[in-house]
Every structure is written in structure tokens, then in C-alpha cells.
Amino acid sequence: MKEIMLGNEGVARGVYEAGVRVASAYPGTPSTEITETIAKYDEIYSEWAPNEKVAMEVAIGAAIAGARSFTAMKHVGLNVSADPLFTASYTGINGGMVVAVADDPGMHSSQNEQDSRHYARAAKVPMLEPSDSQEAKDFTVLAYELSEKFDVPVMIRLHTRVSHSRSLVEICDRKEAPLKEYTKDCGKYVMMPGMARMRHVVVEERQKALQEYAESSELNVVEMNDTKIGIICSGICYQYAKEALPNASFLKLGMIYPLPPKKIAEFAKSVNELYIIEELDPFIETFVQSLGIKAIGKERFSVLGEYSAEKIAEAILGKKTETADISLKEELPGRPPVMCPGCPHRGLFYVLKKLRLTVSGDIGCYTLGALPPLDSMDACVCMGASIGMALGMEKARGKDFARKLVAVIGDSTFIHSGITGLIDVVYNKGTSTVIILDNSITGMTGHQHNPSTGFTIKNEPTKQVDLVQLCKAIGVDRVKVVDPFDIAEMEKTIKEELAAEEPSVIISQRPCALLKSVRYTGKVVVDQDVCTGCKMCMRIGCPAIGCKDGKITIDHTQCNGCGLCLKVCKFNAMKKVGE
Amino acid sequence: MAVTSIMIVGVGGQGTLLASKILGSVAVTQGYDVKMSEVHGMAQRGGSVVTYVRYGDKVHSPIISPGEADIVLAFEELEAMRWASFCKKGGTLIVNTQRIDPMPVVTGAKKYPSETVEQLSKSEDIRLIPVDALSLAKEAGTVKAVNVVLIGVLAKSSGIDKDVWIQAVKDNVPERFRDMNIKAFELGYNA
Numbered sequence: 001m002k003e004i005m006l007g008n009e010g011v012a013r014g015v016y017e018a019g020v021r022v023a024s025a026y027p028g029t030p031s032t033e034i035t036e037t038i039a040k041y042d043e044i045y046s047e048w049a050p051n052e053k054v055a056m057e058v059a060i061g062a063a064i065a066g067a068r069s070f071t072a073m074k075h076v077g078l079n080v081s082a083d084p085l086f087t088a089s090y091t092g093i094n095g096g097m098v099v100a101v102a103d104d105p106g107m108h109s110s111q112n113e114q115d116s117r118h119y120a121r122a123a124k125v126p127m128l129e130p131s132d133s134q135e136a137k138d139f140t141v142l143a144y145e146l147s148e149k150f151d152v153p154v155m156i157r158l159h160t161r162v163s164h165s166r167s168l169v170e171i172c173d174r175k176e177a178p179l180k181e182y183t184k185d186c187g188k189y190v191m192m193p194g195m196a197r198m199r200h201v202v203v204e205e206r207q208k209a210l211q212e213y214a215e216s217s218e219l220n221v222v223e224m225n226d227t228k229i230g231i232i233c234s235g236i237c238y239q240y241a242k243e244a245l246p247n248a249s250f251l252k253l254g255m256i257y258p259l260p261p262k263k264i265a266e267f268a269k270s271v272n273e274l275y276i277i278e279e280l281d282p283f284i285e286t287f288v289q290s291l292g293i294k295a296i297g298k299e300r301f302s303v304l305g306e307y308s309a310e311k312i313a314e315a316i317l318g319k320k321t322e323t324a325d326i327s328l329k330e331e332l333p334g335r336p337p338v339m340c341p342g343c344p345h346r347g348l349f350y351v352l353k354k355l356r357l358t359v360s361g362d363i364g365c366y367t368l369g370a371l372p373p374l375d376s377m378d379a380c381v382c383m384g385a386s387i388g389m390a391l392g393m394e395k396a397r398g399k400d401f402a403r404k405l406v407a408v409i410g411d412s413t414f415i416h417s418g419i420t421g422l423i424d425v426v427y428n429k430g431t432s433t434v435i436i437l438d439n440s441i442t443g444m445t446g447h448q449h450n451p452s453t454g455f456t457i458k459n460e461p462t463k464q465v466d467l468v469q470l471c472k473a474i475g476v477d478r479v480k481v482v483d484p485f486d487i488a489e490m491e492k493t494i495k496e497e498l499a500a501e502e503p504s505v506i507i508s509q510r511p512c513a514l515l516k517s518v519r520y521t522g523k524v525v526v527d528q529d530v531c532t533g534c535k536m537c538m539r540i541g542c543p544a545i546g547c548k549d550g551k552i553t554i555d556h557t558q559c560n561g562c563g564l565c566l567k568v569c570k571f572n573a574m575k576k577v578g579e
Numbered sequence: 580m581a582v583t584s585i586m587i588v589g590v591g592g593q594g595t596l597l598a599s600k601i602l603g604s605v606a607v608t609q610g611y612d613v614k615m616s617e618v619h620g621m622a623q624r625g626g627s628v629v630t631y632v633r634y635g636d637k638v639h640s641p642i643i644s645p646g647e648a649d650i651v652l653a654f655e656e657l658e659a660m661r662w663a664s665f666c667k668k669g670g671t672l673i674v675n676t677q678r679i680d681p682m683p684v685v686t687g688a689k690k691y692p693s694e695t696v697e698q699l700s701k702s703e704d705i706r707l708i709p710v711d712a713l714s715l716a717k718e719a720g721t722v723k724a725v726n727v728v729l730i731g732v733l734a735k736s737s738g739i740d741k742d743v744w745i746q747a748v749k750d751n752v753p754e755r756f757r758d759m760n761i762k763a764f765e766l767g768y769n770a
């Protein structure tokens with residue numbers, strides 16, 4: 001039976017069919033739906049871990065204990081979990097283990113465009129790259145066989161256009177993979193220098209065996225057509241290139257690490273002109289050139305952003321597609337993402353802007369507070385960085401600077417990697433004010449539970465991390481909980497905590513407006529006789545509030561009646577109706 | 580069959596994903612190879628969103644380049660203008676005549692383009708179909724059904740049997756909203 005599936009659902013189906021028993025992950029676009037789909041299968045234990053490093057460790061533990069295991073993450077999540085991965089390459093596994101990592105060329109939802117293929121080489125683990133949903137499933141199943149055959153975690157590299165594209169997949173049954181026997185083996189699993197030295201030898205031997213495998217693997221397919229143009233590519237680029245140049249010859253690499261030198265040399269010899277088509281870094285190209293083979297790659301193709309069939313046709317054939325002639329009179333305004341109507345973060349950022357603070361930011365829906373009109377973020381680097389960076393700013397510029405400086409961080413992000421930053425603040429006598437934006441959910445990635453929400457991935461109730469107690473336990477004496485829609489109270493609290501020359505935490509607490517449990521009722525209307533058109537209400541940056549001919553208008557298809565605007569209108573021109 | 584390429588564009592939160600899901604399942608029931616590419620994550624928060632749907636005997640790329648779309652189905656006027664040039668010469672542009680101000684317009688930094696539909700109708704390269712899907716959705720009983728109204732309009736231009744579409748709508752919406760959505764579909768189909 002065939003079903004239409006996201007690439008991510010294809011990976012999840014592969015995990016299911018391969019008999020996997022344990023899956024742990026932390027969400028991150030474009031990888032999130034893999035684990036959300038796995039959670040629907042009762043045969044697999046699944047969980048959201050606090051971060052990618054823990055998820056990787058859970059998967060390693062489960063594999064050593066003899067189960068087939070799985071973890072998934074977005075590309076930057078691999079940075080977080082790289083430490084355990086690099087040494088799991090030395091210990092090897094027992095039950096098969098697969099790590100899915102989703103890259104995001106074009107940065108649809110990411111803070112950088114890093115190329116995770118480098119990790120496969122650096123950690124010396126094999127990496128497979130599917131080009132559609134069917135391959136996402138098939139490669140995942142095969143990855144478990146390779147993992148057990150070569151005693152190594154295997155990586156699956158995904159891509160936004162594979163993860164978030166739907167195509168047809170042939171469904172098969174689950175094949176149970178019984179637990180492998182577990183025996184204590186210090187030399188293999190305890191990585192101290194003496195043992196690790198022995199294991200490094202094993203890793204290098206395995207590298208040779210893997211390269212041998214790559215030469216003959218069914219994953220690397222040669223498609224001979226017209227020999228004028230030969231193309232080496234993998235993943236989504238294969239689909240683009242195939243569409244642009246259907247008559248060319250292809251070496252499609254399903255396994256991108258290690259690469260097969262003989263197969264590449266043979267293919268190169270059989271074509272006149274050799275192209276290497278890969279997004280981001282010249283990973284395949286560098287390898288091919290190291291073999292002394294001439295090929296055209298980055299001299300013709302960008303290291304920036306995404307490719308498409310059209311870009312490839314243009315770069316190789318010089319062909320431009322004709323488009324419909326639409327001449328527009330004016331330049332079009334962009335449409336950046338905005339906080340949703342009713343978003344609890346809006347109230348807090350309104351106050352931050354009003355107080356003109358320096359804001360050390362973090363990653364989540366609240367990063368949208370960096371954009372106009374809220375305009376209140378000075379820096380944002382990676383998950384969890386806000387608190388450490390605020391401390392760094394304070395240590396660089398002194399305590400006076402800290403009196404106008406806050407760090408903002410979401411609940412999920414705080415648990416992910418903000419706690420250690422806060423410990424640093426306390427331990428090293430910082431005086432920063434940290435604001436935890438607790439909206440009761442991991443919002444940005446589409447509503448996943450986390451340790452502070454009190455529910456598991458399967459919506460079962462569990463212990464909930466008490467953020468107040470946690471902050472107190474690590475030595476923050478000043479911890480306050482404030483509703484961000486109580487603007488006056490929030491402003492007062494922030495001023496007080498900034499003035500205090502010691503670490504303080506403000507928990508800005510109000511649930512995400514998109515949660516089912518949140519029910520705002522009614523709509524806001526503007527009394528046009530009272531409205532002076534002062535536009536104060538527009539400073540909160542609500543997409544439902546507009547202005548026509550000097551008068552404020554409310555878009556009722558968007559307004560959810562949260563009522564925040566009522567609190568900023570000085571003339572009481574806004575009213576709620578229909579409650 | 581050669582590949583048909585359809586783009587669905589709009590504003591995050593307008594329900595473009597459901598529309599593409601319905602379109603995709605229609606293409607599957609017709610026995611075609613199908614690929615669709617969606618946007619999840621960041622841009623969903625009120626940003627400009629685009630979904631690509633392609634079907635035919637064999638589809639490789641899940642995305643559509645400028646000048647390749649047979650149909651662009653736009654949920655909003657500004658987004659229609661933004662993506663119009665993805666239409667091929669002779670392509671169709673369906674526009675929901677609804678305006679949602681983007682934040683740069685709300686803050687006064689930029690202006691919403693004037694005479695949107697008039698400007699688009701000047702192009703001789705495309706067939707323009709403007710529809711007031713919001714009013715039709717209200718008539719069906721909920722402003723949330725804008726997406727299904729527009730699917731109705733698209734169905735009319737698709738050359739695929741109406742019953743197939745109705746079945747796909749039924750399969751993809753919750754039971755209790757079924758009648759309302761069928762009504763919305765019909766209003767769009769007959770618009």
C-alpha cells in the first residue's frame with residue numbers, strides 16, 4: 001500500500017518498520033515531525049529530552065543495552081549533541097542506532113546554514129542522504145542494518161525540502177528486532193585513555209571497511225544516459241538536477257560518507273564534462289578534487305542558500321525560464337513573521353521597549369520581539385546563550401551597564417541550556433536580571449511538551465519542573481512571577497529587579513494563545529468617537545490592529561479578544577464585545 | 580501526463596496547509612505521482628507562506644521555480660502580487676480579494692500596494708480569477724472556511740471531477756465541520 005507522507009514521516013515509518021524500541025529527541029525545525037510521528041506508535045518508547053545532548057545519550061544508552069534506538073535533531077542540534085556522538089563512534093553500539101539530522105539550506109527556520117556532512121567525517125560515522133520520502137524510509141531501515149554490521153551509529157542527513165515535502169511511500173510491516181544480549185565490556189564501553197586508544201584502532205579499521213562497502217553499495221547508483229554531461233550529486237539536489245537535465249548521466253550518492261573513490265573515478269572517466277551539484281559547502285567536490293579528478297562545482301554554483309531545477313539549468317545550460325510578464329507599479333512590502341494575536345510575549349516586549357533596555361536574546365517565538373515595532377533585542381546567537389552573554393556583557397562593561405540589561409529566555413530554552421548560564425551568573429557574582437518567558441509550551445516548533453509543562457510526549461501527566469524552586473536552589477534569592485499582560489506590574493518588577501545588585505529572575509507567565517486550554521472570548525472594537533488616532537495601541541505590534549485614514553481598525557478575522565490593547569489605550573477607546 | 584504545478588500562497592494562519600493537503604489527496608486518487616513542499620516553523624507565525632504541489636506521471640523536484648506554475652492560488656492580495664511571476668505564460672492566478680496588512684505596513688514603514696487586482700489584470704500573460712472568498716466563507720458559516728472556498732475555485736479550473744474533490748474535502752476536515760465545508764466548497768466552485 002502506498003501513502004503520501006512527509007519525508008519526516010518516512011523516517012519515522014522506517015524507524016517503526018526497523019523494530020526500533022527507544023527514541024529520544026529535542027524538537028527543531030525541520031526535524032520535529034519525525035519524533036511526533038514516532039510518538040504515535042505504541043511499540044516504540046518515545047520521549048522529548050531536555051536537549052539534543054541528552055537525547056543522543058539516551059539513544060546511546062539504549063543501543064549499548066541492546067535495543068535499536070533513534071534520535072533526531074535539526075542541524076544546530078548536532079552541535080549540542082556532538083560530544084557524545086564523537087565518542088559513541090569509538091564505543092560502537094550493540095543494538096543498531098540511527099541519528100537523523102535535518103539541515104536547512106536557505107534558513108527557512110534557522111539561525112545559520114551549517115552543513116552537517118562535516119560532522120560525519122569528523123566523527124568518522126557513516127552518513128546516508130535520502131532524496132524523497134520513500135528513500136527516507138528505505139535508507140532508515142538500511143541504516144539499522146549498517147549500524148549493526150559495522151558496529152557504529154549511522155547518520156541520516158535530511159534537508160528542509162526532503163523533511164517537509166510529501167511524496168508516495170510504500171508501507172511495510174514492522175519487523176521486531178529482539179533485544180541483543182547485554183554483556184559488560186569495559187574495553188568497549190568505558191572510554192578512558194587506555195581503552196580509547198585501542199578503540200581508535202578499531203575506528204580506523206572500520207573506516208576502511210565502510211569505504212569498501214561504499215564502493216559496492218546499492219546506495220550509490222550510476223544512471224548512464226548521454227555521456228556529454230555527468231553529474232555527481234545526492235539528496236534533493238538529485239531531484240533538482242534530474243528535472244533540469246533529464247538526459248544527463250548521474251552518479252547519485254545515497255551514502256555521502258565515506259565516499260567511494262573508485263566508483264567516482266570510473267564515472268568521471270565515462271563522461272565528457274563532470275559536474276558536482278551540492279548545496280552549501282563543497283563537501284563532495286573537495287573529495288573528488290583530492291582524487292585528482294577535474295570537476296565543475298562551486299566555480300559555477302553558490303555556497304549560499306538553496307538550489308532549484310531552474311538554477312541548475314541556468315548554471316549548466318545557460319537556460320532561463322520565461323515568466324509571466326507582471327509589471328508592478330511599486331515595490332512590495334515584505335511580510336516577516338509576527339507574534340500571533342494574543343501572544344503573551346507581546347506584553348513583556350512592550351515593556352522592554354518602553355524601558356529601552358539592552359536585551360540579550362534567545363531563540364523561540366519571542367525572538368520575533370527583535371522586529372519592529374517591538375524592536376527589543378540586541379543579540380541572539382543560539383539556544384541558551386542569552387544568560388551567559390548577559391553575564392559577559394556585564395563583566396565587560398560593568399555593573400552600571402547591568403542596571404539596564406536583561407536576558408530573555410523561553411521556558412523550553414531555559415531547560416535546554418539556560419540553567420547552566422544562570423548558575424554561572426550566581427557562581428561568579430553577576431547581577432543580571434533574567435526573564436524566563438514561561439508560556440507553558442515549546443512554542444516556536446509547534447507545541448511540544450517539555451519538562452516545565454508537566455506532560456510527556458504522549459500527553460501523560462508527569463512531574464513538572466518548578467522553575468521558581470529551581471532558580472532558588474541554584475542560589476537566586478530574588479525570583480518573581482508576573483503576568484506579562486499586567487503591564488504596570490511587569491514594568492514595576494523589572495525596574496525593581498534591575499536596581500537590585502544581585503542576580504534576579506522574573507518568570508513572565510501566561511500560556512501561549514494557541515493552546516487549546518486558552519480561551520479568550522469576544523472581540524475588541526474601537527469607539528471611533530473616542531479614538532484620537534494616537535496609535536499607542538499599534539506599538540504592541542498586534543497583527544489585528546491597523547490604521548485607516550487616521551483611525552484605528554481591528555481585523556476581526558485575526559483578533560482573539562486577548563485584550564492587551566485595552567491596557568495600552570489611554571483614552572479607553574477600545575472595548576470588548578461579545579463575551 | 581506532463582507535470583502540473585500549482586502553488587498555494589498566503590499568510591501564515593490562513594489555512595494554506597489544509598488546502599494543499601486536499602489538493603494533494605485529489606492528485607493521489609487520480610493515480611498520479613505527487614510531490615508537495617510545505618513551510619513549517621517560523622514563517623507560519625503570520626509570515627508569507629507558500630506551498631508547492633506538483634503531480635503527473637513522474638515528479639522529481641518538489642518545488643516550483645518562477646515561470647513554471649500552471650496555477651497560483653493566492654489567499655491574499657499582496658501575496659498574489661508577490662508570487663504572480665511564478666505563473667507560466669498562459670497560467671492562471673486565482674486571488675482571494677482579502678487584504679491583510681503585513682507588519683511593515685501596520686507600523687507605517689511601508690505602504691500596501693494600491694489597485695492590486697487592477698494591476699494584475701493588466702498582464703496579458705495570465706488568466707486572473709478574483710474571488711471574495713471571505714464573504715463566501717461567512718455565507719457558509721465561518722470565516723475559517725476561506726481555504727475550502729478557494730479549493731472550490733481551484734477545483735473548477737482543475738479539469739478533475741468535482742466528486743473527487745468533494746470526497747477529498749470530506750476526508751480532510753473533522754466530521755462535525757463537514758457540512759459547513761462542503762457548503763464552502765460549493766460556493767467557491769460556483770463563484
Ligand SMILES: Cc1ncc(C[n+]2csc(CCOP(=O)(O)OP(=O)(O)O)c2C)c(N)n1
Nearest residue numbers: 028077363364365410411412413442443444
Ligand atoms: C540547538 C537547537 N535546538 C533546537 C532549536 C529549534 N528551536 C528554536 S526555538 C525552540 C524552542 C523555543 O521554545 P521556548 O523556549 O519555550 O520559547 P517559545 O517559542 O515557546 O516562546 C526550538 C526547539 C534550535 N534553534 N537550536
